[in-house]
Amino acid sequence: MDSLGQYEQRVVWTVVDSGIGPLLLAATGEGLVNVVFHATGPVRDRALERLATRLGSEPVEVPGSPLLAEAARQLDAYFAGERHAFDLPLDWSLTAGFNREVLRELASGVPYGSVVGYGDLAGRVGQPGGAQAVGAAMGSNPLPVVVPCHRVVESDGGIGGFGGGLDTKRKLLALEGVLPEPLF
Secondary structure, X not given: OOHHHHHHHOOEEEEEOOEOEOEEEEEOOOOEEEEEOOOOHHHHHHHHHHHHHHHOOXXXXXXXXXXXXXXXXXXXXXHOXXXXXXXXXXXXXXXXXXXXXHHHHHHHHOOOXXXXXXXXXXXXXXXXXXXXXXXXHHHOOOOOOOOOHHHEEOOOOOOOOOXXXXXXXXXXXXXXXXXOHHHO
16 A cells, blocks of 8 residues: 555544543544544543454544544534534544435434434435334444434434433433433
8 A cells, every 4th residue: 555545544543521521533534533432441442443443554642633633622612512513524434325324314414402213314314114223323323423313312202322321312412402302
């Protein structure tokens, strides 16, 4: 592989504090590729191992990376209630097919302060009846918070599941001023 190709595959990462605890942010030359909740100790180490395996490059800690610094600034503003949308280049290489289609629809079509049902989101991508598949896509979201899987809830008003934990999902929904009925 030439040096340009190696540079493009380089994975840089840092851990930032947030309103929901430490987040690991990882990026490639394409954009932000991964956000990981509860990113301390073994959780951080497993996430870095997965990134190395999936992307074929050993992640390098570079807190001063311009993209990671911008992502950290936008996340700080989000948690301060000052930012309602992220404007970051995203690297979608950790997701594919139906999952990528669902996550892209979620990122572009479910704005801050709103929620969507699993089944409704399935219908938006042409798969009515695909609520369980949407749940699986949410569970595999490599870019939580930035791609707002916390905004996907059960049609009966239940909060649904969340890879970052239900307490984290409640905090994110409360930050955005929207909580499903049973939480009121």
